[in-house]
Amino acid sequence: MVSQESNETRRxxxxxxxxxxxxxxxxxxxxxxxxxxxxxxxxxxxxGAGKSTLIKVLGGAHLADxxxxxxxxxxxxxxxxxxxxTAGISIxxxxxxxxxxxxxxxxIFLGRENAKFGxxxxxxxxEHSRRLFQRIxxxxxPNARCEELTVAQQQTVEIAKALSxxxxxxxxxxxxxxxxxxxxxKLFEIVRDLKSQGIGIIYxxxxxxxxxxxxxxxxxxxxxxxxxxxxxxxxxxxxxVEMMVGRKLENEFPARTPAPGEVRLKVKGLNRGKxxxxxxxxxRAGEIVALTGLVGAGRTETARLIFGADQADCGAxxxxxxxxxxxxxxxxxxxxxxxxxxxxxxxxxVLTHSVRENFALPNLSRFSRLGFVERSVEKARFRRFVxxxxxxxxxxxxxxxxxxGGNQQKLVLAKWLENDxxxxxxxxxxxxxxxxxxxxxxVLMNELAAHGKAVIxxxxxxPEVLGMSDRIIVMHEGAVTGEITEVSGATQEQIMHxxxxxxxx
Amino acid sequence: MTELSATRNLTRRFxxxxxxxxxxxxxxxxxxxxxxxxxxxxxxxxxRQVVDKVLADRRSDEIVIVVGRxxxxxxxxxxxxxxxxxxxxxxxxEQVVGAPADLKAVIAGVQExxxxxxxxxxxxxxxxWVLIEKLDEKFAEIGHVDVVVPESFTQSKFLQMRNIxxxxxxxxxxxxxxxxxxxxxxxxxxxxxxxxxxxxSAMTAAYCVVEFAGARSAGVGAFVICMFVGIFAxxxxxxxxxxxxTRFAIPPFVVTLAMMLVARGVAFIIGQxxxxxxxxxxIVWLGQGDDLFGIPNTLVLMxxxxxxxxxxxxxxxxxxYIYAVGGNAEAARLSGxxxxxxxxxCYVMCGAxxxxxxxxxxxxxxxxxxxxxxxxxxxxxxxxVVGGTSLSGGKGKIFGTLIGVxxxxxxxxxMNLTNVESYTQKVVLGLVILxxxxxxxxxxxxxxxxxxxxxxxxxxxxxxx
Numbered sequence: 001m002v003s004q005e006s007n008e009t010r011r012x013x014x015x016x017x018x019x020x021x022x023x024x025x026x027x028x029x030x031x032x033x034x035x036x037x038x039x040x041x042x043x044x045x046x047x048g049a050g051k052s053t054l055i056k057v058l059g060g061a062h063l064a065d066x067x068x069x070x071x072x073x074x075x076x077x078x079x080x081x082x083x084x085x086t087a088g089i090s091i092x093x094x095x096x097x098x099x100x101x102x103x104x105x106x107x108i109f110l111g112r113e114n115a116k117f118g119x120x121x122x123x124x125x126x127e128h129s130r131r132l133f134q135r136i137x138x139x140x141x142p143n144a145r146c147e148e149l150t151v152a153q154q155q156t157v158e159i160a161k162a163l164s165x166x167x168x169x170x171x172x173x174x175x176x177x178x179x180x181x182x183x184x185x186k187l188f189e190i191v192r193d194l195k196s197q198g199i200g201i202i203y204x205x206x207x208x209x210x211x212x213x214x215x216x217x218x219x220x221x222x223x224x225x226x227x228x229x230x231x232x233x234x235x236x237x238x239x240x241v242e243m244m245v246g247r248k249l250e251n252e253f254p255a256r257t258p259a260p261g262e263v264r265l266k267v268k269g270l271n272r273g274k275x276x277x278x279x280x281x282x283x284r285a286g287e288i289v290a291l292t293g294l295v296g297a298g299r300t301e302t303a304r305l306i307f308g309a310d311q312a313d314c315g316a317x318x319x320x321x322x323x324x325x326x327x328x329x330x331x332x333x334x335x336x337x338x339x340x341x342x343x344x345x346x347x348x349x350v351l352t353h354s355v356r357e358n359f360a361l362p363n364l365s366r367f368s369r370l371g372f373v374e375r376s377v378e379k380a381r382f383r384r385f386v387x388x389x390x391x392x393x394x395x396x397x398x399x400x401x402x403x404x405g406g407n408q409q410k411l412v413l414a415k416w417l418e419n420d421x422x423x424x425x426x427x428x429x430x431x432x433x434x435x436x437x438x439x440x441x442x443v444l445m446n447e448l449a450a451h452g453k454a455v456i457x458x459x460x461x462x463p464e465v466l467g468m469s470d471r472i473i474v475m476h477e478g479a480v481t482g483e484i485t486e487v488s489g490a491t492q493e494q495i496m497h498x499x500x501x502x503x504x505x
Numbered sequence: 506m507t508e509l510s511a512t513r514n515l516t517r518r519f520x521x522x523x524x525x526x527x528x529x530x531x532x533x534x535x536x537x538x539x540x541x542x543x544x545x546x547x548x549x550x551x552x553r554q555v556v557d558k559v560l561a562d563r564r565s566d567e568i569v570i571v572v573g574r575x576x577x578x579x580x581x582x583x584x585x586x587x588x589x590x591x592x593x594x595x596x597x598x599e600q601v602v603g604a605p606a607d608l609k610a611v612i613a614g615v616q617e618x619x620x621x622x623x624x625x626x627x628x629x630x631x632x633x634w635v636l637i638e639k640l641d642e643k644f645a646e647i648g649h650v651d652v653v654v655p656e657s658f659t660q661s662k663f664l665q666m667r668n669i670x671x672x673x674x675x676x677x678x679x680x681x682x683x684x685x686x687x688x689x690x691x692x693x694x695x696x697x698x699x700x701x702x703x704x705x706s707a708m709t710a711a712y713c714v715v716e717f718a719g720a721r722s723a724g725v726g727a728f729v730i731c732m733f734v735g736i737f738a739x740x741x742x743x744x745x746x747x748x749x750x751t752r753f754a755i756p757p758f759v760v761t762l763a764m765m766l767v768a769r770g771v772a773f774i775i776g777q778x779x780x781x782x783x784x785x786x787x788i789v790w791l792g793q794g795d796d797l798f799g800i801p802n803t804l805v806l807m808x809x810x811x812x813x814x815x816x817x818x819x820x821x822x823x824x825x826y827i828y829a830v831g832g833n834a835e836a837a838r839l840s841g842x843x844x845x846x847x848x849x850x851c852y853v854m855c856g857a858x859x860x861x862x863x864x865x866x867x868x869x870x871x872x873x874x875x876x877x878x879x880x881x882x883x884x885x886x887x888x889x890v891v892g893g894t895s896l897s898g899g900k901g902k903i904f905g906t907l908i909g910v911x912x913x914x915x916x917x918x919x920m921n922l923t924n925v926e927s928y929t930q931k932v933v934l935g936l937v938i939l940x941x942x943x944x945x946x947x948x949x950x951x952x953x954x955x956x957x958x959x960x961x962x963x964x965x966x967x968x969x970x
Contacts, residue, residue: 373825
């Protein structure tokens with residue numbers, strides 16, 4: 001469509017020799033990035049490879065130690081987020097920058113209100129917002145409050161916001177992480193639409209299938225270095241993974257040899273409002289049971305009831321044949337039930353505290369005598385897990401926030417393993433975790449099952465569900481819609497049917 | 506990790522936890538120099554110097570006159586000096602206590618007896634009498650008379666033992682309550698009621714002593730019980746604060762603001778607006794006594810409390826829980842921390858310590874007043890914040906708070922010594938608090954994040970199934 005234009009005029013963004021170090025860690029080492037108009041560039045790499053740092057340099061959140069950035073051939077000095085915005089760069093972070101209590105319109109115009117004498121001209125803003133959503137091809141009420149929107153809708157608000165500042169470059173950081181299949185389709189439509197308007201898009205994702213569907217070019221970072229940039233047609237799935245991890249990955253999932261024993265956990269008629277409706281299932285010792293469904297199907301809510309994080313309206317939970325009365329997580333932990341929350345940062349870890357303290361938190365009663373913490377015991381126990389699980393930390397006093405997603409997940413797992421839990425609930429155990437670390441987590445899950453633990457894995461990643469579980473329970477709108485016991489013969493389509501509630505099995 | 510970088514790491518962590526100690530030392534050094542002035546020895550030292558000088562170069566049969574003013578200090582000086590000179594072998598020692606005329610009379614008397622005055626030993630003040638300064642002119646006939654006075658020396662008023670003791674004890678009540686405030690702030694809360702609780706505790710205890718324990722004739726056991734009643738009442742208010750915060754999820758600022766008004770009002774109601782003075786003399790033991798090697802009892806109590814709190818926060822499970830609750834209450838709850846009980850404990854502790862502060866103030870001043878502790882909550886919060894505890898919770902050190910209190914004390918004391926007006930003192934203190942927090946924020950690099958939050962770049966939260 002624009003083939004007659006020269007390379008020069010098509011070039012949108014040029015980053016050259018970007019270098020950035022943090023306290024001795026070389027996060028970016030001489031990285032180049034090129035983006036053309038109307039192009040989708042996928043940025044790939046394991047966690048800690050430097051993707052976020054590169055994006056933050058572009059967004060003005062970090063200042064590069066060396067290197068240059070030019071936009072449409074003009075050198076750009078991006079010293080702070082504002083400079084980045086004026087240069088036409090818009091970044092949609094994984095955690096949205098929306099204020100929940102404000103309306104869509106207010107969020108879009110936040111900081112750039114269309115005002116006269118300090119009074120906001122609401123109708124102008126309203127019209128403008130509507131036109132933006134029309135451009136994206138979406139019907140959205142600009143007066144809706146953001147907290148009432150779904151994750152997918154919030155994302156489109158972010159995109160509308162980017163368009164409203166006339167962004168020429170839009171960076172999307174894991175945009176599909178919290179979306180359902182249908183919503184991802186919609187997102188891709190929007191992305192293609194943006195492409196046709198000449199906007200350049202940098203797309204970060206861990207889902208390789210998506211990248212093959214949407215990206216024109218793909219750039220891989222590893223350990224802060226630029227590995228390669230290729231046209232999407234020149235590379236295949238395995239080649240990409242190889243570039244990311246720097247070695248050949250034999251299998252995505254480790255082999256499982258399930259040996260289910262007695263029923264450990266039995267859930268009967270669990271109810272909580274509309275989010276969990278009459279949920280019953282059981283998990284045997286040595287079994288990995290997947291709990292799947294679409295976003296909002298009530299999987300996390302069910303797990304929170306078992307763990308005592310929320311109170312059930314009614315229902316019964318039996319552990320090893322004994323009736324449990326779990327009112328709070330403390331009870332659950334005392335009965336050796338644990339939950340690895342999906343949101344590690346908000347619910348799994350005290351980010352500003354050291355990894356040692358995070359590890360010890362649920363286990364302090366065993367590390368202490370007469371209320372005094374025995375530091376030597378604590379340290380020794382922690383060291384054991386650091387070594388056996390290969391958690392990468394500089395030292396025991398490092399704040400948890402400094403770890404990569406994979407290592408954070410291992411840390412959370414370590415603190416529960418120390419508690420010797422019998423029932424372990426993983427909520428999206430591999431979300432936001434790079435390929436290499438994913439495999440390690442799977443291996444650990446297998447080991448747990450092999451030791452006779454009952455493992456529940458909540459996951460939206462269907463390949464993961466099919467690859468890791470012995471049994472699949474599918475939920476839809478708070479209720480169980482089906483159970484698949486023969487996993488080896490199951491297909492993604494079969495699960496999707498159950499997940500969208502069509503009981504035509 | 507190499508030895509060197511390990512040491513560097515340790516140093517960095519120490520500075521990030523206790524960086525304010527550098528500021529405190531700098532202030533101490535500054536005021537040590539700023540308050541240097543010329544002084545003359547007084548009391549025993551003055552006597553010793555004068556006696557040594559006289560004995561050093563005089564035969565035992567020479568006549569020495571010891572002169573002092575007619576006041577308590579002068580009398581003691583003369584008596585002690587005469588005693589010491591006689592003990593040192595001087596035979597003829599005359600003494601004068603009074604005005605220049607008295608000295609004149611004595612000199613004349615000696616002269617008449619045909620002897621010679623060899624030296625006059627006296628204090629710095631008397632040596633400035635015109636009579637003594639111009640002795641050689643006025644009594645030319647008796648020849649030269651040595652005037653022996655203690656030698657002047659320069660010293661820092663700030664570093665005087667008495668002053669250091671003053672700095673250490675002046676804010677002891679604030680320091681003790683600041684321990685409780687540190688706990689509350691580490692959980693991410695705040696307690697504005699502590700200032701009023703000082704008054705409520707003092708008034709409750711004083712009321713009980715006056716009404717039930719026999720007022721001035723109250724026995725030790727009885728008034729100690731009354732003190733505990735005061736402390737207990739404040740702990741109850743703390744419990745109420747904690748309940749409101751945990752069970753009804755009312756913001757701590759609002760709850761404790763309300764309790765601040767309530768407690769102050771109760772303090773006035775108890776005394777019907779009046780102070781209570783009818784307390785036994787022995788009640789001042791806690792506030793004014795110094796039984797352990799002359800160290801004030803309040804200071805001993807304060808140090809013990811700080812040591813206990815430090816051990817609690819750094820070594821016990823409860824301490825870990827308090828930090829965890831402040832760092833991330835939800836993560837703590839999901840890790841099995843009894844979040845509500847932990848928060849409740851901190852408010853009860855803060856209330857009880859405010860109650861203790863109140864009875865200490867009562868003991869220091871030997872009275873209970875409903876006006877005690879006005880604005881104290883603000884100084885307490887300031888001390889905690891200057892000490893490096895983050896108002897957003899999860900981070901802070903007990904000894905940091907002690908340093909914060911000392912910084913405020915040193916500044917107040919130093920400005921008093923250098924005659925800074927009290928209005929100016931307020932301005933300086935305010936700026937110091939701001940500066941301390943600014944420094945902390947710049948060092949932590951958190952100012953950028955804080956700024957981002959302020960301009961509304963806050964992440965929206967979404968929970969997915």
